[in-house]
Structures are given as structure tokens and as C-alpha cells.
Amino acid sequence: MRTPLRPLARILNARAKGENPDLIERENLARRHEAMGERNQTRAAARLGLLAAAFGAFYLTIGVRMGHLAASEPMEPVASARGAEIVAQRADITDRNGRILATNMTTHALYAHPKDMVDPKGTAQKLAAIFPELDAAALERRFTDGRSFVWIRKVLSPEQLQLVHEIGDPGLLFGPREMRLYPNGTLAAHVLGGYAFGAEGVHSAEVIGTAGVEKALDVRLRDPAQGGEPLTLSLDLTVQATVEEVLGAGITMLNARGGAAILMDVRSGEILALASAPTFDPNDRPVPLVSRDAEPSDSPLFNRAVQGLYELGSTFKIFAVAQAMQLGLVNPQTMVDANAPMIWGKHKIKEFEGHNYGPLLSVTDVIAKSSNVGTAHIALMIGGLRQQAFLKSLGFFEPTPIELVEAPGARPLIPKKWPDIVTITTSYGHGMSASPLHLATAYAAIANGGIYVKPTLLKQTGQAQGTRVMSEEVAADSRRMLRRVVTDGTASLGDVPGYEVAGKTGTADKPKKTGGYYKDKVINTFASMFPASNPRYVLIVTLDEAVDSSGPKPKRTAGWTSVPVAAEMIRRVAPILGLRPQLELGDETTLTAANN
């Protein structure tokens, strides 16, 4: 109830008493102000309280949420239905057309807790019956010597898993495993390499590559960021299988110790097939040889195409000739001294079987007849320094940059000093050793119009970048000479109708470990390219101690051994690669389309 400031009754009363009525008014006013102040104060206090409560609740919410996040187990948000990627541990490896070369498979490992075992002796015997490689007595000893954990097998097949289940001993336990599977068996074994288990636990084990691409690109294959994305190699499964089949047949027929073949696309540097025989099964990789006097090449694990360093013989002659043409020292028709034997200091340079193609031979015939003396004279014109520089530009002084873990270890064997005699011997492929892959890369440079392209095992897209090592004309002239070798030279068995094979044979005596050379052990190489007029592919075939014993006298030269093998390979592989056989127009026979 509002009190008036000047209540009439009191004012009249005060006036009657002679007091100042204004005092009453002031008193009332003061009282009213006091009440208003009190009201305002309580309201402000309530507002402050409310604000504090709001802030308190806010901070409490955040605090509780933070505490909850810190204390609880982290987990995927279940509600987000993404692609639900279950990524395999290790990426697949496929060929260039996406066919699988290596993949993963889930299986089980077998381990035991001997303390939980009911019947250690019987279990050991039953296990030994399932797995022939286990020894019952040794297993029983391990079960009973007081240890609490025993690994029994790293992988089990489903049938074996069932058999172990049927033993029914509570001490036998299974752990999930992801194992590597090479479904094609021995195919491309040297490229793929093999796998092993790294750190092993009960619930999982690390799969690591032990050789080949598996080891060289281990990081890429295990990269979770690229998980599931298969690694595409440049190999073609069909071509690789055909090359291996023909190489194997050739080795059997020619009684060779081993062999290697490389098929390379000259434009991109992609390796379409890389085979080395004898081979192995990467699913069950054999143990490397350990005995000291064993040659590494005795092991099937040895990759002859990449690791094998051989004196590649006369296949080198074309490099000396190409360089001499590049330097303008000779042209294909220049006559050079080829009078054999050639005496250089205390060395005597002879031709094969003591021939003499001299006194003068055109440069083309030096290649076609494979004249050591002719090449030696050309090499002397070039000189050692320039020869080294040229061979270096073709990659002969460095290990091949291919994506195999074995490649960096295969450094070519180069003489330390380079006197003239080395210049001479190197020109026809003796004195320095390189791998067949080096040779393939260098021939690819000639085939590719003089542009050196790095060899690779990974599928390439787009134009390959290369460096020019010789002019296009020199490369074309060299190819014409190599074609002459096949049409009327040492590699006449290498002619495949329709595919214009060009190439050069090379037969090198095998060096003895003790120094010197074997008389009857040779390495035969045929380096070829096809089709010669516009080469697409380079094929190198190397055979170790091959001999054609069909005639009265055993024939060991490349012309009788690697060349027919390479020819058969080209005949089989070129159609698969989609190369249409070209009509080789002779001098007179011209076909016209008039007679439809």
C-alpha cells in the first residue's frame, strides 16, 4: 500500500501545532527511497546468483565431459557408417593387368600351454603323426620340461587345423595369422622373393619381405596409408609364364646349368618378364646355402638375371662400334684392320676358332662376323677414357636401379686400372663383368633411338624420361648391323619370320676361381631386339654351360644355344604382346592387294 508523501491528516495536524509540514514529506520520501533500494538490492543479488549458477553448470558440464573423455576407453564412433575398411596387413602384388602375384590369407598358428595339457606324451605323438617334420620325442621333452609356452607351427592348413582340433587337448591353442600366398607357385619367384614372420605374438604376427620386391618395397607394402591398394608390377603374367616355360625347355634340351631371360619394353624401361632358372617356390623358400666353397649361383635363390655378373662376351662389340660412329670415327662402310691374330704387347688377340676375317673388314661385317680384332682396333681408336665414359652412360659402372633388394649388391666388376689391353678386351666383352639386366638396359638404349631409360619393375604411366646417349642415326645404324647379324651372321637361327629380330651373340669362357678361364665352360648370351625397324622390346637370354650335342662335335657357341631359345621365346611371346607379324618385303617380291 502506497503511502502518500503529504498525508492530509498529518499535515493539518502539524499545521495546527505550528510545525513544518515539509518535514513530514521528507520523512515519507526517505522511507520510500529506502524500500526501493532494498528491492533493487535483492533483485541484483538474485541475478548474480543466477548468472553464477549458469556459469557453474556450464563449467561443470565441460569438466565432466573432459573427465569422461580422459577416463574412458577411446573407440570408433559406431554410428558413422563409413566404408568400414578392414585393411589387410600387407598390400597385394599384381601383374600389370591386375592378376594376383602375391596376396594374403588368414590361417592359424599352433601353440601350446604345456601346463594345461592333459596328456603331453600322447599329444606329442599325435602331433608328430599329423606333421611329419615334428619329432615326437623332442616335442614331448619340450612339453614336459616345465616351460609354460611352446610354439608348434607358424601356419596350419584348414585340414591340419581340423586334425589338431580332433586331438582335443586343452593345452593346444590356435592364434590367428595372416600369411602371404603366392598362388602362381614358382612363377616370377626371383622377382617376388619371399616372406617371413617378423615379431610374433599369439594374436598376430608381422609379415615381412625377405627378398626381391617384397623386401625392396617392404615399407610401401606395409604402409597403412596405402593399405589395400595393390602394388602393380610391370610384369605380364602370361608373358612371364611363357618365357619361363621356353627357358626351362631350352635349359633341359641344352643341358645347361642354368639360365636367365629378360624381356624389357624399350620405351618405358618396364620389365615384362624376368626369369632365372633354376627357380624355387616362394611359398616355401629354401634356405640359402651356407657352405663356404659353394658358389652362390648353385642356389636356386640366386637371381642370374640381376645378381649374376658375367663377362658378357661379344654382345659388347656393338657398344664400341656405336661409340665410334657417334664420335664420327667410322661409318658402317669404313674398312678396319681385322688381321688376326693381333699382337698387343705380350697379348695375342685371336678370333673364334683361329679364323682370320682380315686383312680388312667393313664395320658392319665386324659385327656380323663378330670379329674380335676388328673391334679391338675400333676400341683403340676411341681410347680408354672415352670408352669408360660411354659405358658409364649406359649404366655399366653402377648397380642396376631396379626395385629388387638384390640389385644394389650386384655391382659390376670393373678393372681398377684401364690400360689399352683392358680397352681392347672390354670392347669384346671380356675383363669386365655385368649382369644380363645391365646388358638389357644398354641394348634398350640402342633400341629406343639412343635414349637410355632406367629399367623398372613397376608399371609406368606416361612417357618415360631418359637421357640421350647416342644420336638417333647412330642407333638406327647399330640396329641395322644387329639385324645383319641375324640375317647373315652368327645368329641366323634367331630369325623369326615376321618379327625382324636383330641382335648379337656373345660366348664368353667362364673364369676359374683360381684365375684363368675354363676351356669347355661357357656363358652364352643372345641380346636381341624386335622388330628391328621400330624396336619395341629387348630380349636377353643367357645360358650357363649350355651345349648343343646333337651334332658330331658339341657346339657351345651362343649361335647354337641361346639364339634358338631366344627365337622360340620371341615366336611365342610376340603374339601375346599383340605384335602383328610384319611382312618383310624382300627385294623383288612385292605383294599387292589387287587380287581380292
Place this chain on the structure above:
Amino acid sequence: MRPVLYVLTFLGLIALGFWAYRENYATQSALREVRGLQSEIANLREALSVQRAEWAYLNRPDRLRELSTLNFDRLGLLPMEPEQFGAAAQVAYPVPEIPAITGPVDAMGQISAVEDTAADQAEAIVAQTGQEGL
């Protein structure tokens, strides 16, 4: 007026509570379903990778080569060879179909001394019957 508003608000509150309750359980069942589907996807993916491996194993070149050798009688498969490439010009044109002669054919003129080839006769017939057809 005011009591009606109160009642309506209260009823709305009950309805919302009921809705939230149902949504909660619907969400939980959806999450369970997602979990089930995800584990099913994982299983299927594993099965897929096993089947891919098996496909590759069954199609390995060694086995296919053996199979084609075993079944040579039926399939007659040989390795691909250069001779198998053909040119488009080698493909024969389809033989022109000669329509059946339905009605009698009148031919007038002299039999010339020149020997007509069988092909010419056929052509003549074609021409004639073609005209009749028109």
C-alpha cells in the same frame, strides 16, 4: 484460458518424452545393426580375399597349360602363334543369297554361241526375279 494452456503443455511434454524414449531405442537398435553389418562386411571381405587367392591359384599358368593339354581332344587349344594373325582382307564377304524361284521364269532371246558361266546365269536369274519381285 490458463489451465487449458497448462494441460496442453503437460500433454506435449508427455508426448515429447515418449518420442525421445522411442528414438533412443531406435538409435540403439540401429547401432546394433551397424555393428552386425560391419562384422558381416569384414567377414565377406575376408572371404573375398580368400576367393581371389583361390581364383588366382586355380588360374595359375601351370595348371591351365596342363588342363589345355589334357583336354586337347575337345578344345584343341594351342599356344598363340604369329601365324594366327590375319588381315581384314582375308575375311570372306558373305555369299549373296539367291532368292527362291517361286513362279515360272520367262526367258526370251537367242542362245548365243558364247559359253555362259554358271555365275552369269545365276546373276541373270537374280536380276529377273528381282524385277518380278518389284
